[in-house]
Amino acid sequence: MNIHLSLLPMRTRDTNKENSIRKQAIEMVVKEGLDGFSMQKLAKAAGVSPATLYIYYKDREDLINQIATEISLRLMESSLQGIHPKMSFADGMEIQWKNRLKFYLENMDEMEFIEQIRYSPLYETIRQVIRQKFGDVLGSFVMNAINRGEMMPLPFEVYWAIAFAPLYQLIKFHSQGRSHANDEFTINDEMVNMTLKLVLKALKP
Amino acid sequence: MNIHLSLLPMRTRDTNKENSIRKQAIEMVVKEGLDGFSMQKLAKAAGVSPATLYIYYKDREDLINQIATEISLRLMESSLQGIHPKMSFADGMEIQWKNRLKFYLENMDEMEFIEQIRYSPLYETIRQVIRQKFGDVLGSFVMNAINRGEMMPLPFEVYWAIAFAPLYQLIKFHSQGRSHANDEFTINDEMVNMTLKLVLKALKP
DNA sequence: TTTAAAAGTGAATGAATATTCATTTATCTT
DNA sequence: AAGATAAATGAATATTCATTCACTTTTAAA
Structure with a gap:
């Protein structure tokens, strides 16, 4: 630009x-x-x-789309920082968890913005951009892990649901807790490590 | 009424x-x-x-709120159908998974409606209604399982993140797949059972 | 310093918005 | 059948909406 x-x-x-x-x-x-x-x-x-x-921006929709796309791409790039193909599955997972968590905590407003869009019909375009740009990398990360016998052979969606949904749920609890006095949940490293350990246990063959 | x-x-x-x-x-x-x-x-x-x-309805906000609240309460009631305190943790989990999945599949529009609201500021009220009405039941279900040694002792949020977030993620994949030709993911019982088994493995002491 | 071109503007447009109000309509009890 | 009451309405209100347009300002190369 x-x-x-x-x-x-x-x-x-x-x-x-x-x-x-x-x-x-x-x-x-x-x-x-x-x-x-x-x-x-x-x-x-x-x-x-x-x-x-x-x-x-061309119009209102384009404004929302451009901002959301830019944030989403930054998140994906961040989450893959430091990932190498030779890396063990557990190490790769830990790095991705740390990267995603860090990005979320450092960009809470941006991420809550994305959450607002994510479930609206507007998000469909963005989903495709992400898949096109990062689909291969994520796919081969999983395939390698399965071939090396470090992970159970699973459909991609099942893998993803177990591997990342719990992290996102914790983050969601955290950001909901931010705005409410009687809801004191705050995310911390210990809790995240605990959850990651359980997730890895689930995915191990 | x-x-x-x-x-x-x-x-x-x-x-x-x-x-x-x-x-x-x-x-x-x-x-x-x-x-x-x-x-x-x-x-x-x-x-x-x-x-x-x-x-x-009093106004626009009240309309959205009433509809969303009613759906959310029906979901929670459905998901607890057939749950008994004496039941084993694994059985209780399986029933809840089946109940939630069934409700989702039978009420896809309603559930996608909820997804639209869930991340907007409007949802806060509903969250509180749910917690007030079902918080105790869910809490004691977890506590019993821990006391009986059927489940690792975990903070409630960690438990929930592992126990249900993967199911919701699968459902999300499914409903995204509905509207898109090149995205052929369809949820099925085998896949859900597979995921549930992994989740139980993660939570077992 | 001139000048082409894009950046930036304030005011205006017409469409769409949530909500209200003076009426009319349907219903149940008496 | 009568009448009281809430349901239901169509038209109207004032506001806000996304977007446009004729115009001015700033920039940097020539």
Whole structure:
């Protein structure tokens, strides 16, 4: 982005505005839900004319989509950091758990934004982008583990359901606990390690 | 509902209308997301005047809340059907898995409706109603299993994350697969049994 | 310093929004 | 049959919505 191949002069984009729009959009969706979000409110919150939003984004749907896609891709890249094909299954799993957890905790607003979109019809496009970009890597990680006898041979969906759904559930408990006084659950490393150990026990042949 | 203590005559409520409103609301939210839902569109789809909606429901938020709460309570009641305190942990788990799966498959639209709400700020109230009504039962089910040495002693959240998140993930894969040609995942009993077995293996001491 | 081009704007548009209100309609008891 | 009451309505309200447009501002190369 922001690279212009043309030799013609032009006004440069204000990255402060770009960031402010992004940040306020995320905050608004998290606080008021997808249906509490509007372009006019966003423009006001970001200190920008409504018309400016349409310079950055084609329309409302495109705005939500671009922001959500960018976050999702960052999450996936983060979660695969430090993964090598030769690595043992248990090590690979532990790294992915740590990576995902770290990303979540460091980007809670972004992740709650994604949660709002994830179950709405808007998310379908993003799901496809992710699958196209990371499907192979994740698939071969599982296949290797099975071939090496480190993991039970399982359909991919069963594997994923056991391997990651519990982590996401813990994170969900954590972020629900954030906003509520009588719900004191807070995630911690010990708990995560405990859960990961159980998950690995389940998947071992 | 529909019980009048007054002795005075009055016009009776049309239950067809009531059901039609409910059904169309669910369908609309599932198809177009929470922010694609509006009172006027609902009124038209249900063949009813907009004003009629305000006889049944205080306002838009109340409408969503009432429908979502009613569905959630039905799910919880279903999932505890046939559960007895003397039952072994494994049996109790299997029954709950079967009950939840059955309810989901028989009420897919309702459940996808709930998914839309679940991550929005609207869901907080419902979460509390559920906890208040079923928290004790679920809590003592876990405590019994631990005391009898049938299950590892775990924080409730860790237990839940391992015990049910994988099931929900499978169901999510299934309902995503429904609408997409190149995504052929379909849930079946064999797969569910396989996953449950792994989960029980993880939780066994 | 001129200038082309994109960035950025405020005000306006028309459609859609939630909700209300003055009426009419259906129902049950008497 | 009469009448009281709540159900049900269509039209109207004021607001908010996404989006557009004619216009001004900023930029950087020439």
